[in-house]
Amino acid sequence: MKVTVLVRPRDGILDPQGEAVRRSLAGLGYPAADVRAGKVFDLDVDADDAEGARRIADEIAGKVLSNPLIEQYQVEVAG
């Protein structure tokens, strides 16, 4: 079952990578006031149904793919 995990910097945490991208965008004249950089993980999870896949992906995202001190995650199961 295809699952996507999005990992983002927590709100309020300085994101130097996003800030560097924002500065470059500003240099090109784009009106992007804020940029936050994260990661996307596409997983193929062996599960019986969407609920099971979500449960497994949730555990993986919380324990391994993100560090809860600085990151938040979101799990999306393909319909």
Add this chain to the structure above:
Amino acid sequence: MRVGVVSYPGACDDRDAMHAVALMGAEPVRLWHAEPDLGGVDAVIIPGGFSYGDYLRPGALAALSPVMRGVRDHAGVGRPVLGICNGFQVLTEAGLVPGVLRPNASLKFRCHDVALTIERESPWLPGRSEGDELTIPMKHHDGCWFADAAQVAELEARGQVLLRYRENPNGSVGSIACVTNAEGNVAALMPHPEHAVEQLVGSTDGRVLLQGLLDLAGVAAPA
């Protein structure tokens, strides 16, 4: 006294750490990342480098490696562990020291000597007093230590902060350079004590922390 130095794929300072251990008069023992048995060493160094390519987050995959099961057990019975640079990142990701290391606020790789102020007397800093200074080289891109304000206050109150940067080189919260676990037997820092053990290369201040590691191993129950 036997000091284990963990070798990960991508580690680059394990040999320097072993060299420094030998200079301090102890026996260095290489520990392989895939082997959870530490062979009864008295102390452990998690050295610098780019373990497993630092994929995912620096230290994150190394924190899940078999050798860390042994390191966790070793630390759990009160034996000392010193994490240096990538070793600091590994220990935070393993939950053995508090906080997390993020990219330097400047997003630049910084490689130079750094002055560290001793925050308090500690077994990790034998013969040194509060306010004393150590000069030790640093070389990292992801050395910005972070914990939230409540956690930092708790660490400060418990005396888990050992060293601060005199001038903050990487954006670390509170200029904190070295923290320990609550029990005090696991310490970690971004600068490299193992690169500061011979006057030929500029400083011998790194010997202080290495001596602290050996002292703590002597105090801990024998294997």
